[in-house]
Amino acid sequence: MTPAMIPSLRARDYLSEVKPIWCPGCGHFGVLSALTKALAYLERPKHEIAVVSGIGCSSRLPAYLDCYGFHGLHGRALPLATGLKAARPDLTVIAAGGDGDGFSIGGNHFLHACRRDIDLCYIVMDNAVYGMTKGQASPTTPPDWTQSALTPHGTGIPAFRPAAIALASGASFIARGFSGDPHGLSELIARAILHPGFAFVHVLSPCRTYRPDDQSSWKQAVHPFGEHLLSATETPINAAQGSTPALQIQDDGLGLGILYDVPRGPVSNNATLGTSPDRAAALDAIEAELEA
Amino acid sequence: MTPAMIPSLRARDYLSEVKPIWCPGCGHFGVLSALTKALAYLERPKHEIAVVSGIGCSSRLPAYLDCYGFHGLHGRALPLATGLKAARPDLTVIAAGGDGDGFSIGGNHFLHACRRDIDLCYIVMDNAVYGMTKGQASPTTPPDWTQSALTPHGTGIPAFRPAAIALASGASFIARGFSGDPHGLSELIARAILHPGFAFVHVLSPCRTYRPDDQSSWKQAVHPFGEHLLSATETPINAAQGSTPALQIQDDGLGLGILYDVPRGPVSNNATLGTSPDRAAALDAIEAELEA
Amino acid sequence: MVWLSGDQQSITVAISGSGGSGALTAGFILLAAAQRCGLYGLMMRSAGPQVRGGESVSILRLGPSPVTNIGDRVDLLAALDWRNIERFHDELALDNSSLVLHDSSAGAVPDSILASAAEQRQIDFSRHAAEHSDGRANMIAVGVLGGEIGLPLPALADAAETLLGKKAAATVEAAKACIATGYRGTVAQRETRADGETLAQRETAAPAFSDSPRRWRISGNAAAGLGALRAEVGFVAAYPITPASEMLEWLAPRIERAGGTLLQAEDELAAVNMLVGASFGGVPALTATSGPGLSLMTEGIGLAIASETPILVVDVARGGPSTGLPTKSEQADLNQALYGLHGDAPHLVLAPLDVGDCAYSVEWASRLAERLQTAAILLSDQALGQTHAVIDPPPRCPPVLGRKRIYAASAQDSAQDSAQHAEQPSAPDSPARTSTQTPADSIARYAPSPDGISPMPSPGEPGYAYTAEGLAHNAKGTPSSSAADHRDQLSKLAHKLKAHDYGDGWARIDRGRATKHATVSADKPIAADQPAPATISLLTWGSSWGAVQEAANRLREQGLQVQTIGLRLLAPLQQEALRAAIEGTRVLVIEVNAGAQLFRYLNAERVLPLSARSFARPGPLPLRPFEVIAQLQDQLNLSPQAQDSGSKHSHKDSHKDSRESVATASQKGARR
Amino acid sequence: MVWLSGDQQSITVAISGSGGSGALTAGFILLAAAQRCGLYGLMMRSAGPQVRGGESVSILRLGPSPVTNIGDRVDLLAALDWRNIERFHDELALDNSSLVLHDSSAGAVPDSILASAAEQRQIDFSRHAAEHSDGRANMIAVGVLGGEIGLPLPALADAAETLLGKKAAATVEAAKACIATGYRGTVAQRETRADGETLAQRETAAPAFSDSPRRWRISGNAAAGLGALRAEVGFVAAYPITPASEMLEWLAPRIERAGGTLLQAEDELAAVNMLVGASFGGVPALTATSGPGLSLMTEGIGLAIASETPILVVDVARGGPSTGLPTKSEQADLNQALYGLHGDAPHLVLAPLDVGDCAYSVEWASRLAERLQTAAILLSDQALGQTHAVIDPPPRCPPVLGRKRIYAASAQDSAQDSAQHAEQPSAPDSPARTSTQTPADSIARYAPSPDGISPMPSPGEPGYAYTAEGLAHNAKGTPSSSAADHRDQLSKLAHKLKAHDYGDGWARIDRGRATKHATVSADKPIAADQPAPATISLLTWGSSWGAVQEAANRLREQGLQVQTIGLRLLAPLQQEALRAAIEGTRVLVIEVNAGAQLFRYLNAERVLPLSARSFARPGPLPLRPFEVIAQLQDQLNLSPQAQDSGSKHSHKDSHKDSRESVATASQKGARR
Numbered sequence A, B: 001m002t003p004a005m006i007p008s009l010r011a012r013d014y015l016s017e018v019k020p021i022w023c024p025g026c027g028h029f030g031v032l033s034a035l036t037k038a039l040a041y042l043e044r045p046k047h048e049i050a051v052v053s054g055i056g057c058s059s060r061l062p063a064y065l066d067c068y069g070f071h072g073l074h075g076r077a078l079p080l081a082t083g084l085k086a087a088r089p090d091l092t093v094i095a096a097g098g099d100g101d102g103f104s105i106g107g108n109h110f111l112h113a114c115r116r117d118i119d120l121c122y123i124v125m126d127n128a129v130y131g132m133t134k135g136q137a138s139p140t141t142p143p144d145w146t147q148s149a150l151t152p153h154g155t156g157i158p159a160f161r162p163a164a165i166a167l168a169s170g171a172s173f174i175a176r177g178f179s180g181d182p183h184g185l186s187e188l189i190a191r192a193i194l195h196p197g198f199a200f201v202h203v204l205s206p207c208r209t210y211r212p213d214d215q216s217s218w219k220q221a222v223h224p225f226g227e228h229l230l231s232a233t234e235t236p237i238n239a240a241q242g243s244t245p246a247l248q249i250q251d252d253g254l255g256l257g258i259l260y261d262v263p264r265g266p267v268s269n270n271a272t273l274g275t276s277p278d279r280a281a282a283l284d285a286i287e288a289e290l291e292a
Numbered sequence C, D: 001m002v003w004l005s006g007d008q009q010s011i012t013v014a015i016s017g018s019g020g021s022g023a024l025t026a027g028f029i030l031l032a033a034a035q036r037c038g039l040y041g042l043m044m045r046s047a048g049p050q051v052r053g054g055e056s057v058s059i060l061r062l063g064p065s066p067v068t069n070i071g072d073r074v075d076l077l078a079a080l081d082w083r084n085i086e087r088f089h090d091e092l093a094l095d096n097s098s099l100v101l102h103d104s105s106a107g108a109v110p111d112s113i114l115a116s117a118a119e120q121r122q123i124d125f126s127r128h129a130a131e132h133s134d135g136r137a138n139m140i141a142v143g144v145l146g147g148e149i150g151l152p153l154p155a156l157a158d159a160a161e162t163l164l165g166k167k168a169a170a171t172v173e174a175a176k177a178c179i180a181t182g183y184r185g186t187v188a189q190r191e192t193r194a195d196g197e198t199l200a201q202r203e204t205a206a207p208a209f210s211d212s213p214r215r216w217r218i219s220g221n222a223a224a225g226l227g228a229l230r231a232e233v234g235f236v237a238a239y240p241i242t243p244a245s246e247m248l249e250w251l252a253p254r255i256e257r258a259g260g261t262l263l264q265a266e267d268e269l270a271a272v273n274m275l276v277g278a279s280f281g282g283v284p285a286l287t288a289t290s291g292p293g294l295s296l297m298t299e300g301i302g303l304a305i306a307s308e309t310p311i312l313v314v315d316v317a318r319g320g321p322s323t324g325l326p327t328k329s330e331q332a333d334l335n336q337a338l339y340g341l342h343g344d345a346p347h348l349v350l351a352p353l354d355v356g357d358c359a360y361s362v363e364w365a366s367r368l369a370e371r372l373q374t375a376a377i378l379l380s381d382q383a384l385g386q387t388h389a390v391i392d393p394p395p396r397c398p399p400v401l402g403r404k405r406i407y408a409a410s411a412q413d414s415a416q417d418s419a420q421h422a423e424q425p426s427a428p429d430s431p432a433r434t435s436t437q438t439p440a441d442s443i444a445r446y447a448p449s450p451d452g453i454s455p456m457p458s459p460g461e462p463g464y465a466y467t468a469e470g471l472a473h474n475a476k477g478t479p480s481s482s483a484a485d486h487r488d489q490l491s492k493l494a495h496k497l498k499a500h501d502y503g504d505g506w507a508r509i510d511r512g513r514a515t516k517h518a519t520v521s522a523d524k525p526i527a528a529d530q531p532a533p534a535t536i537s538l539l540t541w542g543s544s545w546g547a548v549q550e551a552a553n554r555l556r557e558q559g560l561q562v563q564t565i566g567l568r569l570l571a572p573l574q575q576e577a578l579r580a581a582i583e584g585t586r587v588l589v590i591e592v593n594a595g596a597q598l599f600r601y602l603n604a605e606r607v608l609p610l611s612a613r614s615f616a617r618p619g620p621l622p623l624r625p626f627e628v629i630a631q632l633q634d635q636l637n638l639s640p641q642a643q644d645s646g647s648k649h650s651h652k653d654s655h656k657d658s659r660e661s662v663a664t665a666s667q668k669g670a671r672r
């Protein structure tokens, strides 16, 4: 991001007129701001961007942008984004949502979107809680958090490791940002959008209301990812005969930066649109075959 | 498995009278036989065992056993097993199914059952195909397999790595067996049943009909897992402050044996049944509180 | 504005304020204070779109006899400030006999309030609060409103102490001091007012505050949770969703006290399948969700039905379709509950009729599911679930036999009669699982039987191992695609539901007591207390019951012979009983949804006369009694005066006419 | 057993055998041979529970005029062996005029076959096959049956060559040799038979084999896929499930040729949400599934409806409930298709009436969904989807305007009339997306409009960015919980479906041509060809159409004035048109499910007279014409003789009586 580049649209031009319903101090404000910055930096025309989401406080994001958007179903942002991108490869498609949306009810789509490696940017605003439904434990909530009446003794189960799962599932780009650092986050998002494949951006985005301590404790605990390790060799698709694929993950969940970045080719089982074959002729030929 | 132990029931006593619908030569026969061997070895009374499954050729397993069983929904064996075990901790609960059932439609439950670490044994009979629906690609199908009309150019996406996902999700026991080696497999299953937590047994169980080459190619390729690596340190639940949890996975998908085995405590958010409190008194007290 | 003086049977009070103003806390304290005086009441609340800290309104209605609904209008509004008050305009329903109390520092009275022509009065809530250290305006409002309503000060103070109990002692004391300030100011002010009532008179007239056992203060969601405990539900799995989460949050700590398990699932697909597993294990199981979750559960519910594994799904409905109106009410999930499964999948559908009835209905639904080895869907909604009410403790549900155990299969029919009236409402019809008795030969899990219920063993019982099956199967449970097996099992599923005797619980039918003007006339014989045969039936379900009930009472006072029918058991529909109940009456079917879902369902089952009419309008506004009265007059072409001259209802209506009425009625509803 | 001699309008042939015997291949070759002779036909198949290699049966019916169903019985059975033949007993429907050909080496004829009293004849299929190297018994059977039926040998050989084309040349040659052996043996044998017909006579009588363009040989699943291509569906996402997978497998390579995308999803939840995404992107999208998948899709379908994003879900139904009968047919998903969503969620439900109609209906459903910005559910079933038929190429669906584009919103009404009759069936009512024209100001995505359809931009169009919304929203799409916004948007959703002019496609109505005995009488004027007004309506939907149609033809030949009505558009129900169509007739509603789902639905909508009756019985057996005739006589108390004396139908039926009929009729159905 060289200072020489002066974007033709300012970040705020990407904002719609809808006022966020978020609580004052919510981490998601930082993500919104970082995203508009990234889009402005990339100079993507607003109408060529589509931001789709699930349900949750975080998933309210699309309406706050002056781009095309879809506020879909809880947990289903990724399939919706996948269908959109597969049908309209010309668009910049961004999926966004929360930790509950993406890792609890949407966990299966997360696994398979990572594997499928379609060219999407997926931003998860992880606040380690269900904000929208008033403070239940999410998969990333620490096991000993007892503030939810639904799990009065805590969940008792270890927190979900989004980066590890993404790596094990085959994601080709993994980054982690912090909503308290919108500038750094905007750069990660920009790179994720540029990545030609599935790019997962894990954002620590504290919930002011239900986990009021995260804001300050995360601010202190985050650090550059550099010293840690995320590596994958020999994914099954490009493994040499006889070699042994290996994954290594060393991650305290608080390291910021690009954790993993290995471009892979596009999905091959999709006939892309826009090659504009002669539909009518194809149909005629197919109908003729029915006489055989 | 010391030869001194002579089981009171023979393996075949665990078989029901229902004749399997499996194709001759199907790998799943080997799993059935290994499972009955393991049960006989463990001397579990038949009526204290429940085997639950999803839908698929593999998921037909329960009916072939003379235990309690549930042939449930496609992809939902694990939640059904979880509910059963949580409500009836006295039972030995085994979940079983296929790669499509467990890793495609059931992927989310796989993630969360590994995390939840409830005392279940989960046997996935992986034949890298959807047998029951006549030969479509499953998550573990190699990307270049073009035999399914639904993916005529192959899936083009790397195969799902069950062991890596299980490890990253927090499973406490991971093993891999081969249906062509029912004896070795029965030992793995026995150990999985004995493991006090979620025990995942990944079984290479070839589909004779839709992937006829796997039987012989797997027979040649499998090897003891020994030389490979599956390790997890510092899972979030027991991480020391400031330490960095790490996972390492080196696995060609064909190594047999126990890949990982770290007992963890039982889930703590479940009040267990059977502590037999005075229900009526509890109810009276709760009702009285409504007057406050 | 005088407390229940003269004819006034109840008072409706609203408190509004922006984020953090404590309008809800104030409402809860007033409700608890009413509870402390032997009054009835209910409180609904409404909030803006913000997750937290947004503006909100609490609306309470209090009275000496059971309060069934929020009424037509608000008598008294305390506005702590005016921010975004327009959002609540529809819900506030002020008119020219309402009184609005507002803070002088809150700025100009908004147009929407002015337009209502309500009387205005300035009260310096915030200035009075500032007189106390830690003082808060909402507590001044509690005092002012308590005084206006006529609740005794000790009741207000005790309520505040209970509800704020977890806060610092200083906070509680400050609250009590503010309440006293507000209360005294109001009552003193009245002393000087034209109505001349004295403080002493007021205090005498006020209901007594007592420590003796009180009525219950409970929300519909909590009552539903209580029903689960009463039904001995031992396993709950669920995924959070508004407005059902509170039922789960109420249950989580309490089911543990009762020895059960609650598990937060990764999604609704998991939750419903967990229930099936637990129930297969012999433990009654329940989940709570709302529309989107119910959609995700339909496949699992179908499995419970096909495999004959009892489960109960409580749908605390919100506005639809899709994600819809998460925090507001509508009765629009009836279609899905009745018909939402693939294949022919007969099951139970029930709905509670009021807050307390959530306990009764959930208990009954769970016990019926257990007995009939099927899935039950219970349709609560936001208007029941999130309404807090002061009520008489709800009764236990009628006795229902427990799961049919395999041991007792032969002795079944004889055991049934005696057990039906046993004190224990759910005695299983067999010896306990610990019995050492071993059967001579195994009984097929899905064997036919006269009542359609096959005995169901639980894992752990030796000799009965079976595999529960969601594929079409034969009597043993082995998958079968034979037409005969399929037909036999399908008719078994249908028959067991039809054959069961549900008793009287299927509906509340109220033909009214003798009308007021009848009882005051001393020369009427006691037999006049017997309700006259009805000529009009107001037929409804679920949360609409309260408003319909009040509408009926008013109509009766006008001399109309009105009966109300609230269906509690929606499926299987008790056709014969319902036909008998509406025989010879004009029927108006009332519900809060756009699609006239109940009306269509009753037509599908051919229980309604062709003359029956529908009043269906979408949510989210709560149904008000006056709407029902207006529709009655409009649709049945019936004003109180007209009725006597009107000819008795018959089925003479022209066929054409009546066939058009589905569209007409529901369109009318939609247009409102 | 003589080919179509005399009155016989068709012949039904079955081939059975155990795993690997090739009974299905034999059936396919016979069907293709019939196609080559200008005949019509259809072939159903049935298999045992084994995944592969289990025993199976193919049942074909062939004739010179369109074959609509499998008929009442099997004329001719070739049993390659007897293994597990009892499994197919119900489907084979042999009687004392059937002929059974069986292999002498297969052992004793099973009791079930003997009980049918069918004529037996031994043919040494396997011995004859052994005469050829690589020879197979099933090919001998093809020859024998071809000869019996009277298909010309060259047609059989050509069919075998086409169908076995991918195999080794030697295999194909062996097959042809076996076919010739079987054929010649049969025909020669007949020469010596009592009927004295000579080979020469047979060959003359046989239909001609020609190379000229033929009728289509296609399955319902393939036809549905073709409909998708015709509708310009550009995106398909799906998860495999029987019996829908074949539709997807047919489409996968072909949609690619037409420039579209097909994606195998991880589950049905993903699939349906992928459609919503693709369609939001402007590309018509479709999925295919069966009951369990439809259950999982209901939440996503609701999103499509609420967000007004067109999608089409094809349900190739199988027997239910739950996992049910994966490989067998039933029409039991109608309830879920109509009512299966939470909230009020109006949408389209259609059903094809025969194999070819799958193309027409899928195309129409997709185009309607596009135009009306809603979800369409199309109810095919296993009996249509997996039936292979020889048919005339099905027509294109009627013209439907494409998506309403934002540019043309103002010129909408005028453009509509002209475009409606344009040659291009789906001209979008606006300039193409590439237009450089930029609007003065943005139009709200969910703005009200007279036809209820708001213009819908696609991403990429500058100036119209909007966020599609599944929450209740205002005209701009901003989430809103206001009662007015909710009511407005709900009525828009309902209105756009009601207001659309669906034309004649909503149903097939057949009042019959002049009956046979009318046309043979030469002195009748041509006007006699006009059908007489019907007195009986046989009302049905989906795959039941064929059998109902044949039943009606037979009844007409007996002199009854019968009309058939096959509903193609089930929702929104075209009440007025349907009422007009059945006016003054006695109505029997016919369907293959236990719950009388269509009958109940029509009652819910109050379109049926009280005298209407239901014939509903569960699957999986295909509906046979004789069942319909028997029910007609039974339920409408009507034999052909009785009709003239019977009084003309009116609505006089006692009310009581008619209200009981739901239960009665459906129970009768269930008991069959």
Ligand SMILES: Cc1ncc(C[n+]2csc(CCOP(=O)(O)OP(=O)(O)O)c2C)c(N)n1
Residues within 6 Å of the ligand: A055, A056, A057, A058, A059, A074, A097, A098, A099, A100, A101, A102, A125, A127, A129, A130, A131, A132, A133, A138, A207, C239, C240, C241, C242, C268, C292, C293, C296, C323
């Ligand atoms: C099918 C379904 N289940 C449950 C819900 C209720 N629900 C709405 S948002 C949400 C969780 C939101 O948590 P998260 O995704 O972490 O977002 P946050 O609010 O924390 O930003 C849930 C459970 C729903 N809308 N749909």
Ligand SMILES: Cc1ncc(C[n+]2csc(CCOP(=O)(O)OP(=O)(O)O)c2C)c(N)n1
Residues within 6 Å of the ligand: B055, B056, B057, B058, B059, B074, B097, B098, B099, B100, B101, B102, B125, B127, B129, B130, B131, B132, B133, B138, B207, D239, D240, D241, D242, D268, D292, D293, D296, D323
């Ligand atoms: C909800 C749902 N979707 C799809 C299906 C169809 N279906 C049945 S089995 C199966 C796949 C089975 O594959 P796998 O689990 O690998 O088992 P296998 O047959 O290979 O042993 C599918 C897709 C179904 N029954 N239910």
Ligand code: SF4
Residues within 6 Å of the ligand: A021, A022, A023, A025, A026, A027, A028, A057, A058, A127, A131, A132, A206, A207, A208, A209, A210, C051, C052
């Ligand atoms: S509840 Fe939490 S996540 Fe939701 S808006 Fe408020 S602070 Fe943000």
Ligand code: SF4
Residues within 6 Å of the ligand: B021, B022, B023, B025, B026, B027, B028, B057, B058, B127, B131, B132, B206, B207, B208, B209, B210, D051, D052
């Ligand atoms: S299809 Fe494959 S997996 Fe299924 S029974 Fe046959 S061999 Fe086994």
Ligand SMILES: [Mg+2]
Residues within 6 Å of the ligand: A056, A098, A099, A100, A125, A126, A127, A128, A129, A130, A131, A138
């Ligand atoms: Mg969150």
Ligand SMILES: [Mg+2]
Residues within 6 Å of the ligand: B056, B098, B099, B100, B125, B126, B127, B128, B129, B130, B131, B138
């Ligand atoms: Mg498989």
